[in-house]
Every structure is written in structure tokens, then in C-alpha cells.
Amino acid sequence: MRFSHAWLAQYVDLREPPDKIGERLTLAGISCDGVEAARTEGAGPTYDFDILANRPDCMNHVGLAREYAALAGRALRLPEAKLPAGGPATGEHATIRIEDPDLCPRYSARCILDVTVGPSPEWLRERLESIGQRAINNVVDATNFVLWELGHPLHPFDLERLAEQTIVVRRARAGESLTTLDGEPRRLTAEMLVIADARQPIALAGIMGGTASEIRAATRHVLLESAWFDPMTTRRTARALGLRTDASHRFERGADPEATLYALDRAASLIVELAGGSVTDPPLDVRPHARAPRVVSFRPARVSALLGTPVPAAEMQAILERLDFKVATPPGGWKVEIPSFRQDVEREEDLIEEVARHRGYDAIPSALPLLPDAGSGRQSIDRAIRTIRHALLAAGLHEALNMSMVDRDDGIDFAPGLQEPLAIENPLQSQAGYLRSSLLPGLLRNVAHNLNHGLPGCRLFEIGTTFRPGGDAPAETIRAAFVFAGRGLPVHWSLPRREVDLHDARGAAELAGELLGFSRLSFASDKIPYLENGRALRFCAADIRIGVVGEVAHRLLRRFEIDRPVFAGEIDLSEVLRLPAGDRRYRPLPRFPAVRRDLALVVGSGVTFEAIEQVVRRTGSVPITDVQVFDRYRGRGIPQGCVGVGIQIVFQHPDRTLSAEEVQEAQDAIVAGLGRTLEARLRGAG
Numbered sequence: 001m002r003f004s005h006a007w008l009a010q011y012v013d014l015r016e017p018p019d020k021i022g023e024r025l026t027l028a029g030i031s032c033d034g035v036e037a038a039r040t041e042g043a044g045p046t047y048d049f050d051i052l053a054n055r056p057d058c059m060n061h062v063g064l065a066r067e068y069a070a071l072a073g074r075a076l077r078l079p080e081a082k083l084p085a086g087g088p089a090t091g092e093h094a095t096i097r098i099e100d101p102d103l104c105p106r107y108s109a110r111c112i113l114d115v116t117v118g119p120s121p122e123w124l125r126e127r128l129e130s131i132g133q134r135a136i137n138n139v140v141d142a143t144n145f146v147l148w149e150l151g152h153p154l155h156p157f158d159l160e161r162l163a164e165q166t167i168v169v170r171r172a173r174a175g176e177s178l179t180t181l182d183g184e185p186r187r188l189t190a191e192m193l194v195i196a197d198a199r200q201p202i203a204l205a206g207i208m209g210g211t212a213s214e215i216r217a218a219t220r221h222v223l224l225e226s227a228w229f230d231p232m233t234t235r236r237t238a239r240a241l242g243l244r245t246d247a248s249h250r251f252e253r254g255a256d257p258e259a260t261l262y263a264l265d266r267a268a269s270l271i272v273e274l275a276g277g278s279v280t281d282p283p284l285d286v287r288p289h290a291r292a293p294r295v296v297s298f299r300p301a302r303v304s305a306l307l308g309t310p311v312p313a314a315e316m317q318a319i320l321e322r323l324d325f326k327v328a329t330p331p332g333g334w335k336v337e338i339p340s341f342r343q344d345v346e347r348e349e350d351l352i353e354e355v356a357r358h359r360g361y362d363a364i365p366s367a368l369p370l371l372p373d374a375g376s377g378r379q380s381i382d383r384a385i386r387t388i389r390h391a392l393l394a395a396g397l398h399e400a401l402n403m404s405m406v407d408r409d410d411g412i413d414f415a416p417g418l419q420e421p422l423a424i425e426n427p428l429q430s431q432a433g434y435l436r437s438s439l440l441p442g443l444l445r446n447v448a449h450n451l452n453h454g455l456p457g458c459r460l461f462e463i464g465t466t467f468r469p470g471g472d473a474p475a476e477t478i479r480a481a482f483v484f485a486g487r488g489l490p491v492h493w494s495l496p497r498r499e500v501d502l503h504d505a506r507g508a509a510e511l512a513g514e515l516l517g518f519s520r521l522s523f524a525s526d527k528i529p530y531l532e533n534g535r536a537l538r539f540c541a542a543d544i545r546i547g548v549v550g551e552v553a554h555r556l557l558r559r560f561e562i563d564r565p566v567f568a569g570e571i572d573l574s575e576v577l578r579l580p581a582g583d584r585r586y587r588p589l590p591r592f593p594a595v596r597r598d599l600a601l602v603v604g605s606g607v608t609f610e611a612i613e614q615v616v617r618r619t620g621s622v623p624i625t626d627v628q629v630f631d632r633y634r635g636r637g638i639p640q641g642c643v644g645v646g647i648q649i650v651f652q653h654p655d656r657t658l659s660a661e662e663v664q665e666a667q668d669a670i671v672a673g674l675g676r677t678l679e680a681r682l683r684g685a686g
Contacts, residue, residue: 001051003064004130006044007149011065011077018045024071025049029357030058046130054344056253060151063341070322070358079149081265083272083279088113090280094159094223099170101288103193104205107169107227108260108285110268111159115139115277117219124274139215139222142270144246151341152226152255152263153247155195155203156271157213159221164198167223169205176201180208180243192237193229206234206251207243222271226264228257254343257291291340296348298327298334303352307364311355319358320351381478384516384573385463388480391512392461397482400460402442404467405432413556414438415468416529422467422474435467435474439481440530440568444552444560447485451562457486457500461508478573482508483552485566502535505549505567509539512571518542518579523549523610530556531568542579547571594625594652595663599671600683601645602638607678609645616649619673621666622658626650637683644683 005018014021022032031050049064057063062078069076093111098104119125120141128135128144135141143154159165172188178201179185188194188201195203203209206229215222228251235252238244261283268279300313317327326337338345345351356364389399405428411421415437427433436442439462450458461482467474484500506523513521518541526538528548536550549569557566603612613627631646638644649670651663674680 001049001059002131003047003049003061004044004127005046007061007127007130008065008068009044011062011079012069012072013074014068015074016072018047021068022047025064025067027357027360027362028067028071030055030064030067044130053253056250056255056343057151057341059250059253060147061149063151066324070319073322079266081262081269083265083269083281085281087279087281090282090284093221093280094162094165094167094284096167096284096286097169098286098288099168100193103171103230103233104169104227105230105289105291106257106260106285106287107167107225108264108283109167109226110224110264110283111280112222112224112268112271112275112277113280114220115222115271115275117215117217117275120274137215137217138274139219139271142274143224143267145270146263146267147246147250150259150263150266151250152259153206153250154263154267155209155225155247156215157202157209157223157225158215158219159223160219161213162197162202162223163200165223166198167225168196168198169227170194170196172201178202178204179211180204181211181214182208182243183211186241186243189240191233192240193233195225204237204241204243205229207238207241207248208245222277224264224268224271226260226267228255228260256341256343258340261285294338294346296336296338296345296351298336298348298351300334302348303355306349306352307356308367309363309365311359315359316355319355323354323358325351325354380577381573384576385478385480387515388512388571388573389461389463391515392480392482392508395459395482395508395511397459397461397484397508400443400446400462402439402446402462402464403432404436404465405429406434406436406441407431408434409559410441411435411437413559414440414530418468420469422469437466437468438530438570439464439466439479440483440552440570443481443483443568444556444562444566447483447566448560448562451486451564455486456497457484457488459484459488459500480512480571480573481568483566483568484508485562486564499565500567501565502537502549502551502567505569506537509547509549509569509571513539513541513546516541516576521546522614525608529553541576544575544579545572546575546579590625590652590654592653592655592657594650595658596648596650597663597667598630598646598648599667600631601647601674601680602642602683603645603674603678603680605641605643607643607645607680609647611678612645612647612674612680615673615677616647616670619669620649620651621669622651622662623653624649625652 008014018035022035026032033048033050036046051058058067066076090111096107096109098107117137117139120135120138124141124145125135128141133144139156143156147153171190172192172194176188177185178188193205194201195205202213231252231254234248238248264283272279300316303316304310320327320336324339328335336351411434412418418437421434421437424433443460443462446460447458463480466477466479484504487497488500488504510521521539521541523537523539526536528536530553531550532553538545538548547570552566552568609629616627617624628648629645630648633644651658651666671682
């Protein structure tokens with residue numbers, strides 16, 4: 001927003017150079033993006049401030065002057081709003097009725113009779129043009145001047161063009177329309193608040209007036225509006241109509257509900273000064289429900305504890321009072337009354353922030369806070385997330401971030417047993433009206449996007465929250481998911497790239513389990529609706545299921561328009577946290593040689609390598625460091641319904657060299673155990 005230096009100087013003594021003023025306000029949290037030299041002689045430089053949405057009180061010159069006065073220790077000069085008493089009674093010339101007090105809690109008005117509409121004087125045109133505003137006529141320019149001066153929007157109506165000289169604040173009715181001052185016809189809905197006369201709408205409340213009652217050269221009598229409108233309703237109406245104005249910008253963010261009469265009197269006095277006429281008195285001030293002052297309890301000791309630096313109580317009180325907070329200091333603790341224009345201040349921490357920014361953020365020492373060691377809960381979740389992120393990055397995957405909103409099919413297809421995902425009441429997009437129950441739909445869309453743009457392969461993971469229906473609130477679970485598709489990384493630079501397969505996905509899960517401290521994960525076949533039958537595995541640690549891994553069902557890949565296999569996995573961190581924390585123990589490099597033995601086995605076609613490995617490790621009589629499968633064969637010499645499997649077993653003792661007799665004894669025990677448990681036999685044996 002653009003502000004005029006000469007205009008600001010009316011309300012506070014600006015003794016510093018403009019750049020210094022901009023710097024001082026920026027350090028207090030009101031960012032000055034630059035100072036521009038004067039465009040015309042005598043106008044002075046202009047400032048460009050980036051006013052955040054939570055500070056509507058600074059969207060005007062008096063608001064900025066108040067901030068600067070508090071920072072620099074200067075006096076604030078508020079503009080006068082004096083009107084002669086004893087004018088014609090306002091109630092004899094206009095009536096006001098509020099039909100929706102929840103949307104318009106206050107509506108104030110005066111009439112200015114016998115005005116002469118014409119061009120504004122040079123000083124007023126210069127003030128408005130210095131901040132990029134176009135001058136229109138003396139009546140309208142006076143209301144725009146007050147908007148930029150005090151931050152409170154007003155609107156003048158041609159009183160003689162109001163049916164029955166009546167103002168009705170109500171919702172629009174079915175079929176009503178309004179041509180706004182920009183010449184555009186607007187179709188209205190019942191959710192929109194309008195200002196109407198006795199017959200029809202004449203303005204969009206808090207946004208823009210209509211052509212039927214605008215101020216023209218022939219206007220003789222003016223009804224001046226100063227009201228407060230509900231921010232949510234104003235925002236919805238402006239958004240629905242695609243109509244953003246200076247007035248809506250302020251009402252949407254929360255104008256000052258106690259400023260209606262002050263702004264009304266200030267604008268009326270300017271109109272009389274510029275256009276002549278007489279002001280009716282007293283004003284009409286329709287206010288169905290008065291607002292009670294907001295009072296916040298404040299503990300001075302809390303300031304030093306939160307900021308990490310001592311702040312004298314007298315200094316805190318002086319800062320707050322310079323910002324128009326009313327401070328009472330009874331023995332039981334301070335009570336601070338919040339000024340009505342500070343809608344952003346609601347609690348003690350907000351008051352502490354006021355002290356901090358006006359004292360200077362540079363006065364807060366740079367020191368790390370002492371935090372208690374929770375030992376569980378959030379700390380454990382964060383540790384698990386960091387560990388899994390490290391593992392998946394080490395496995396060659398790239399992290400993705402997706403929105404939590406999905407369509408209905410995504411919510412159902414990847415959540416077995418879920419009849420209906422959680423619907424969002426006010427979705428931003430029709431295709432994203434539900435909360436995700438799995439991370440995989442977002443990752444599959446990422447895969448489709450990357451493959452369709454020419455990448456030969458895609459390896460992604462995401463860590464985030466999934467949602468399912470719960471009791472009073474949705475049940476939230478933190479999960480990690482990963483996908484492999486297309487060509488994988490070569491094992492060596494001299495070898496060609498290969499297509500990724502199920503073992504890549506399983507390896508990522510195993511690496512995550514290892515870094516989490518689990519000595520080994522057990523994998524077993526399972527039926528998982530969104531994974532291909534026969535190519536889906538669940539994996540457990542200490543007999544607790546913590547995730548799944550497998551090939552994504554082809555029917556789902558067709559829905560995502562992916563033309564090649566995708567291998568995926570999910571890890572449920574809530575289940576991981578149920579397990580005792582694993583310890584990753586240091587083991588020295590082996591000093592004694594290993595002995596490798598190969599076994600060619602014949603087993604039933606339904607026997608998994610997981611089952612073979614479990615028997616080998618359980619029945620071996622000497623330490624075993626590794627078990628690998630190196631061959632799988634069907635064909636000549638293998639009975640029907642069986643398969644030949646070649647495995648290699650690595651025996652290694654940490655403290656001594658194994659003898660040939662010990663290794664042979666262990667091998668015989670393993671073969672016997674495989675025969676008893678899995679009906680396996682050595683190939684070629686009778």
C-alpha cells in the first residue's frame with residue numbers, strides 16, 4: 001500500500017529522513033518495501049508498505065502515524081471531527097432499519113443538506129493522487145480521504161434518489177440484481193448482504209455502491225453511511241462477484257467497530273468544508289447489540305520468561321499505553337483493555353509481541369532455549385520421521401510433498417474396508433473434496449507426471465498425515481510411502497540400467513527397518529486390495545505389522561494412466577512407535593575368516609525364501625552372518641509342483657576360526673531341519 005509522507009506529517013512530527021522512518025517501522029514488523037521521491041513539487045516522498053492481513057489498523061495514515069509515534073516517542077495528533085450542534089434532526093430526513101444484525105452490528109448515518117457537488121480543491125486532489133487515487137468530486141473525495149486517513153470506509157448516497165428516504169440493511173432476495181458503480185450488472189444471492197432503500201438494493205454492503213444512488217453533479221442532499229460489516233460475509237460476497245475494493249479490503253480484515261461515529265463526523269465536516277450545506281444532528285446510530293470492551297490478563301514476569309531477556313515493568317506499560325492500550329496494574333496481575341481497532345490482539349502472547357517489537361527484536365539475545373526431554377510422544381515421532389527420511393534418501397528416492405485433499409475414489413481404493421472417506425465441507429476444488437486415507441494416490445500422480453514428461457524412471461517417497469473417520473475428530477495417522485517405477489539405477493557404471501522390481505521396494509523397507517533399530521523384518525504374502533495378488537507382502541517387526549510392500553494393482557495404474565509396473569510400500573509410524581526402541585549396536589569388523597556353503601534344495605512351489613531363511617538361522621549350530629538365494633529353477637529334473645532353489649550360507653564366528661567339522665555339523669543340522677519343517681531335500685538326493 002502507498003502512503004504519503006506529507007500526509008503522515010499531519011498527525012506526527014516526522015523529524016527523521018524518510019528512509020529512516022521506513023527502516024524503523026520495518027524493524028517493528030511493518031515492512032516498508034521502499035521510499036519513492038516526490039512526483040510533484042511539495043507533495044513529498046511516498047512509502048510502499050506491505051501491510052499484513054492481521055494489521056488492518058495500519059492500512060491508513062493515522063494507524064501508521066500511531067505506530068511511528070510509539071516507536072519514536074512522539075505525540076500523535078488525531079484529526080478533528082467537530083460539527084456544529086443544533087442542525088436539523090437526522091430522523092426527520094431518513095430512517096434506518098437493520099434486518100440482519102449478525103451481519104451488520106452497527107450502522108451510523110448523517111445527512112448533509114443543500115450541498116454543491118463539484119471538483120475538489122487542489123490540496124485534496126494532491127493528497128489522493130500522491131497515493132495513486134483518482135479524484136472524482138468533492139463529496140466522494142472527502143469519503144475516500146477519510147478512508148485513507150482513518151481506515152474506515154464510508155459511502156455517500158443521493159438522499160433524494162432513495163425510495164422513501166429509507167435505508168434497509170438486509171440479505172439480497174431471489175432474482176435481485178444491482179448495477180455497481182463500475183457499470184457492471186451483478187446478480188445477487190441470498191448469502192449476500194446489501195444496502196437497500198424501500199424498493200431495491202442500492203449498494204453491496206462493505207464493497208461498492210450502485211449507480212441508482214450515486215453522487216452526481218445535480219445531487220443536493222447526501223446521506224452519509226458509516227457502518228461495520230461482518231468480515232466473513234464481505235469476503236464471500238467479494239470473492240463470489242470477483243469484486244475487490246479498498247472498502248472490502250478493510251472490512252474483510254476487520255475494521256474498527258467503534259470508529260463509525262468518529263469517521264462519520266470527520267467525513268461530514270470535510271464535506272461541509274468542501275461542498276457547503278448543513279449537517280443533521282444527532283446522527284442515527286443503529287446498534288442492536290453493544291460490544292463489551294475486551295480485557296486481557298497480563299503477567300509482566302511472563303514477558304521476560306518468553307523473550308529470554310529482562311524487561312522493566314515501567315517500560316512495558318509505557319509501550320502499551322503509547323499504542324493506546326489501557327493498562328491497569330492491580331496487585332493480582334495487570335488487566336489490559338484492548339483498543340477496538342486492534343482486532344489482532346486476543347491473548348497475553350499478543351501483548352508480549354507488542355512489547356517485543358516496539359522494544360526492538362534486536363534486543364532479544366540469540367540463545368537456544370532449554371527444552372525438557374519428553375522421552376516419548378512428539379519427540380519419538382519426530383525421531384522416527386527423521387530416521388525413515390534418511391533411510392529412503394539413502395535408498396535413492398526423492399521426497400515429494402502433496403496436498404492432503406484427494407477425490408473420493410482415491411480415498412476408497414487405497415483404504416481397505418473404508419466405505420466413505422472424510423468429506424471436506426468447503427473444498428477448494430471439486431476433484432479434491434476428501435481428506436486422503438493413503439499417501440499413495442498423490443505419489444502415483446507424481447509418477448504419471450514424471451513418466452509422461454520423458455523421465456525413464458521415478459523413485460519417490462512422502463511422509464505425511466492420513467485421515468479416517470473417528471469419533472468427535474478425524475483419526476490421524478502419520479505414514480511414510482514410497483514408489484519405484486521405470487528404469488532403476490545401474491549397479492555399476494559398466495552395466496546397463498535395469499527395470500525396477502519388487503526387490504527394490506522391499507530393500508527400501510528393510511533399510512528403513514534397519515535404521516529404526518529392528519534387527520530384521522519378517523515378510524509374508526498377503527492379500528492387499530490395491531496391490532497385485534501374489535506380489536503383495538506385509539512386513540512385521542517383533543510380530544507387529546508395520547507396513548506393506550508390493551506391486552500396485554494394474555487396474556489402478558490404468559486409472560492413473562501409468563503404462564508400466566509400479567512397486568510401492570507404506571510404513572505406519574503409529575505402529576512403529578508401539579515397538580520398543582531398537583538399539584543399533586556397534587560391531588567391529590570380523591577378524592576371523594568366513595566359510596561359505598552352497599545348498600541346492602528342492603522345495604514345494606509354495607515355499608518362500610523367508611521360510612527357508614528362518615529355518616536355516618534357527619537350526620544352525622554355529623553363528624550365521626548371511627543367507628542369500630542365488631538360483632531358482634523349474635524344469636528337467638525337478639518334480640511337478642516343486643522348484644529348485646540354490647542358497648548360500650555364510651558361517652562366521654566373531655572370536656575364533658571355525659573348523660571344517662563344526663561347519664559340516666551345522667550344515668547337516670540345517671538340511672535335517674529343512675526336511676522336517678519344509679519337506680525340503682537336497683537336489684539329487686533320493
